[in-house]
Each structure stands twice: as C-alpha cells, then as structure tokens.
Amino acid sequence: MKFYQFDVITDKPEMVVVRCRPLNDREKALNCKMVVSVDTSRCQCFIQKPGTTEEPPKQFTFDGTYFISHHTEEMYNEIAYPLVEGVTEGYNGTIFAYGQTGSGKSFTMQGVVDPPSQKGVIPRAFDHVFETIQCAENAKFLVRASYLEIYREEIRDLLGRDTKQKLELKEHPERGIYVRDLSMHTVHSVGECERVMELGWKNRSVGYTLMNKDSSRSHSIFTIYLEIFNTGTCCSYPAHCL
Ligand SMILES: Nc1ncnc2c1ncn2[C@@H]1O[C@H](COP(=O)(O)OP(=O)(O)OP(=O)(O)O)[C@@H](O)[C@H]1O
Known part of the structure; x- marks a missing residue:
C-alpha cells in the first residue's frame, strides 16, 4: 500500500511512503512466502521474484518505508x-x-x-484537531465533516439522508471543484467525529474479493473542514483524508 501526503499550497505531492502488511491467514494457509523486504534506514523496498535467488530483487525508493512490525502510531507521528x-x-x-x-x-x-497503536489515521486526526482546539486561546473553532464514496464512477453521500442518491461533481470559479448537495455535519468532539465516521463507514459499498473478504470495492473521501474565528478575522481550510 502506498500513502501520499499532499500540500495543497503547491498542489504537488510532498511525500510518498509505502507500508507492507503481514501475510494474512489465507496467504499462510496457501503457504505463500514474503517477497517484499525493506531497508527502513534507506527508505528502500525490495521485491524478490519468487523461486529465483540469482536474479537481484527489484528495488524502489520512497520517502519512508513501513514494514510488518510498524504500527499506524509511528506512521501517524512521522507522516x-x-x-x-x-x-x-x-x-x-x-x-x-x-x-x-x-x-x-x-x-x-x-x-x-x-x-x-493500530488506531487509524482518521481517528488520530480527530484527536489531534480537538486537542489543538482545547489548547487554543482567543479563538473559536467550527469543525464540520463530510464523507463521500465513489463507486462505479458515481458519487454518493455516505452521511446523506438518501445514501443511494447520485451526486454531481461541479466546478465553481472561486471554490474550485466540489460535490453538489454533499452534506456537512458539525462536530463538537472526538466522540461525535467517531460517530459520523462509523455511520458513513457502515454505508459504504462493501463487497467480497478473493484477496479481501471485507473489501470496500470503492474509493471514499472523509473531509474535515476547520474554520477558525479570531480577533474579527475568519479563515476556513479543509483537511482531506482518503
Ligand atoms: N499492517 C497490518 N497489520 C495487520 N493486519 C493488516 C495490516 N494491514 C492490513 N491488515 C489486514 O488485512 C486485511 C485487508 O486490509 P484492508 O481491508 O485494510 O485492505 P484494503 O486495502 O482497504 O482493501 P479493499 O481495497 O479491498 O477495501 C484486513 O483483514 C486487515 O485487518
């Protein structure tokens, strides 16, 4: 799995890291062998062609590498x-x-x-945002969340009243690209964020693949919109997690 971090100021990818998961029960039962290894100090990942020892492994370099022993906590803190x-x-x-x-x-x-330590990036971001809010002085925050799914080229609102309704992608001259009628949910605490995330998670299109019995079969975007009001000024900026 690869993990990108974008800085929206430049719209250029800043960091690409790779995370390798352990073999699952199905793979172990099939007697599969690990073909991936990493050198975390050099941020390199190696893939050995199964059954060959003389052929050198294919080598890839990233901004960071996380192997089976690494937990999401480390990834979150570093990336x-x-x-x-x-x-x-x-x-x-x-x-x-x-x-x-x-x-x-x-x-x-x-x-x-x-x-x-394996708590996900999205709930960790909730903790992080609300810790910042609690420590902030002379500022008021408005936190909203939205959660959409792209499934078979169609956009659906995972938090909407009708989660089956197809939404349209639009472009606004100032706001840029947006999804029309996507619902926004004001959240006041980490608990409320978690409830919103779980509600949307349950509404995703879950299917079954040979590789993953709980496959989501879709792409989803969870967005946190954070507005800060202080000394008469207001700014609004979203954080996107896919
Ligand atoms: N780093 C890890 N350590 C332990 N188990 C993992 C790790 N990564 C994934 N798994 C397990 O592997 C399985 C597949 O992971 P997951 O559902 O996150 O895949 P996915 O990329 O989201 O798949 P899909 O695109 O099909 O939805 C799950 O049972 C999950 O618990």
Missing part, C-alpha cells in the same frame, strides 16, 4: 502529524492511501481499536 498540524495552522492537506485490494488501506486509515 500525518506534520500535515494535520499544518491544517490547524491554516494550510490545506490531503492524505491519500492507495493500493491493491486487501493491501491495508482501510486498516491504515480507519484502523482498529485493539491494539491502540
């Missing part, structure tokens, strides 16, 4: 933390996970409750 911190200071940011079905995108972004 996502600076981006979310930037969001609380007024910059836009996007975290984008992509990879083959079953490679661990949902595991990384949504995460699991146990162990706590």
Whole structure:
C-alpha cells in the first residue's frame, strides 16, 4: 500500500511512503512466502521474484518505508502529524492511501481499536484537531465533516439522508471543484467525529474479493473542514483524508 501526503499550497505531492502488511491467514494457509523486504534506514523496498535467488530483487525508493512490525502510531507521528498540524495552522492537506485490494488501506486509515497503536489515521486526526482546539486561546473553532464514496464512477453521500442518491461533481470559479448537495455535519468532539465516521463507514459499498473478504470495492473521501474565528478575522481550510 502506498500513502501520499499532499500540500495543497503547491498542489504537488510532498511525500510518498509505502507500508507492507503481514501475510494474512489465507496467504499462510496457501503457504505463500514474503517477497517484499525493506531497508527502513534507506527508505528502500525490495521485491524478490519468487523461486529465483540469482536474479537481484527489484528495488524502489520512497520517502519512508513501513514494514510488518510498524504500527499506524509511528506512521501517524512521522507522516500525518506534520500535515494535520499544518491544517490547524491554516494550510490545506490531503492524505491519500492507495493500493491493491486487501493491501491495508482501510486498516491504515480507519484502523482498529485493539491494539491502540493500530488506531487509524482518521481517528488520530480527530484527536489531534480537538486537542489543538482545547489548547487554543482567543479563538473559536467550527469543525464540520463530510464523507463521500465513489463507486462505479458515481458519487454518493455516505452521511446523506438518501445514501443511494447520485451526486454531481461541479466546478465553481472561486471554490474550485466540489460535490453538489454533499452534506456537512458539525462536530463538537472526538466522540461525535467517531460517530459520523462509523455511520458513513457502515454505508459504504462493501463487497467480497478473493484477496479481501471485507473489501470496500470503492474509493471514499472523509473531509474535515476547520474554520477558525479570531480577533474579527475568519479563515476556513479543509483537511482531506482518503
Ligand atoms: N499492517 C497490518 N497489520 C495487520 N493486519 C493488516 C495490516 N494491514 C492490513 N491488515 C489486514 O488485512 C486485511 C485487508 O486490509 P484492508 O481491508 O485494510 O485492505 P484494503 O486495502 O482497504 O482493501 P479493499 O481495497 O479491498 O477495501 C484486513 O483483514 C486487515 O485487518
């Protein structure tokens, strides 16, 4: 699975890191062998062609490499933390996970409750944003969230009244590209954020693939919109997590 971090000021990718998951039970039962290894100090990833020892492994270099022993906590602190911190200071940011079905995108972004070190990037971002809000002085915050899904080229609102309704992608001369009628939900706490995320998560198009029995079969975008009001000025900036 690969993990991009975008800085929306330049619209250029800033960092690309790779995360390798352990073999799952199905792969172990099939007696599959790990063909990926990493050198974290050099941020390099190696893929050995199965059954060949004389052929050198294919080598790839990233901005960071995370192997099976690494937990989401480390990834968040090293990669996502600076981006979310930037969001609380007024910059836009996007975290984008992509990879083959079953490679661990949902595991990384949504995460699991146990162990706590594998809590996902999105709930970690909630904690981070609300910790910042609690510590802020002379400022009021408005936090809203939206959650959409792109499935078979169609956009649906995972938090909308009718989650089956197809939404349209539009372009505004000032606001840029947006999804018309996408619902926004004001959230006041980490708990409310989690409830919104879980509600949308349940509404996703879940299918079944040979690689992943809980495959999401879709792309989804969770967005946190943060507005800060202080000393008569107002600025608004979104953080995107896919
Ligand atoms: N780093 C990891 N450590 C342990 N288990 C993992 C890890 N990454 C993924 N898994 C497990 O692998 C399985 C597939 O992961 P996940 O559902 O996150 O894949 P995905 O990329 O979101 O798939 P899809 O695109 O099909 O929705 C899950 O059972 C998940 O718990």
